[in-house]
Amino acid sequence: AQRVTQPEKLLSVFKGAPVELKCNYSYSGSPELFWYVQYSRQRLQLLLRHISRESIKGFTADLNKGETSFHLKKPFAQEEDSAMYYCALSGGLIQGAQKLVFGQGTRLTINP
Amino acid sequence: KAGVTQTPRYLIKTRGQQVTLSCSPISGHRSVSWYQQTPGQGLQFLFEYFSETQRNKGNFPGRFSGRQFSNSRSEMNVSTLELGDSALYLCASSWASNTEAFFGQGTRLTVV
Numbered sequence: 523a524q525r526v527t528q529p530e531k532l533l534s535v536f537k538g539a540p541v542e543l544k545c546n547y548s549y550s551g552s553p554e555l556f557w558y559v560q561y562s563r564q565r566l567q568l569l570l571r572h573i574s575r576e577s578i579k580g581f582t583a584d585l586n587k588g589e590t591s592f593h594l595k596k597p598f599a600q601e602e603d604s605a606m607y608y609c610a611l612s613g614g615l616i617q618g619a620q621k622l623v624f625g626q627g628t629r630l631t632i633n634p
Numbered sequence: 635k636a637g638v639t640q641t642p643r644y645l646i647k648t649r650g651q652q653v654t655l656s657c658s659p660i661s662g663h664r665s666v667s668w669y670q671q672t673p674g675q676g677l678q679f680l681f682e683y684f685s686e687t688q689r690n691k692g693n694f695p696g697r698f699s700g701r702q703f704s705n706s707r708s709e710m711n712v713s714t715l716e717l718g719d720s721a722l723y724l725c726a727s728s729w730a731s732n733t734e735a736f737f738g739q740g741t742r743l744t745v746v
Contacts (some may be wrong), residue, residue: 554732565638565738565739566724566737567736567737568734568735571734608677620682620689620690620726621679621690622677622679622735623679624677625676626676627676
């Protein structure tokens with residue numbers, strides 16, 4: 523079964539501290555992994571995807587197939603990073619790239 | 635360019651009624667996906683349409699249906715509404731099957 527688990531519902535860190543949002547998945551195949559973010563009163567938007575291997579707004583995420591994880595990291599948190607973060611996977615072109623399976627989300631709060 | 639537009643933004647219906655929600659994708663996008671978001675179940679995939687054809691479907695009862703028109707606009711319909719159908723319904727559009735999905739603001743449906 524396809525499943526995405528985000529173990530932390532809430533995460534609070536101080537400005538300037540490192541941030542790590544955890545994401546584990548189960549999928550029988552080669553999934554594509556994503557992080558989506560929703561800032562206050564804004565739409566859900568793509569933050570990054572593992573195939574692009576980009577760093578967006580200082581965030582990075584590495585796909586670890588052995589541990590089936592895709593944790594999101596940032597070395598120095600900023601107040602504007604406060605938002606709801608969702609990890610998601612899809613089956614890619616073969617099983618439906620637009621059929622996203624989302625985790626329950628982690629609400630990140632950056633304290634000044 | 636205009637983003638994904640969903641109408642109406644808010645809707646209140648009575649149990650047993652039916653409802654139709656509308657989604658206008660970003661110009662040029664041919665894929666439209668629908669998601670249901672509830673506090674208990676999170677974000678769940680409903681279905682995806684591409685060039686007027688349903689390409690993928692989630693695990694929802696047949697009361698949930700959709701369609702896509704030649705201009706890529708999409709509608710979803712829920713018949714015989716139940717209290718549990720109260721949710722935020724999100725629409726997302728993308729240019730192709732494996733490109734970034736852009737989300738709308740959602741339609742908040744309340745069933746009383």
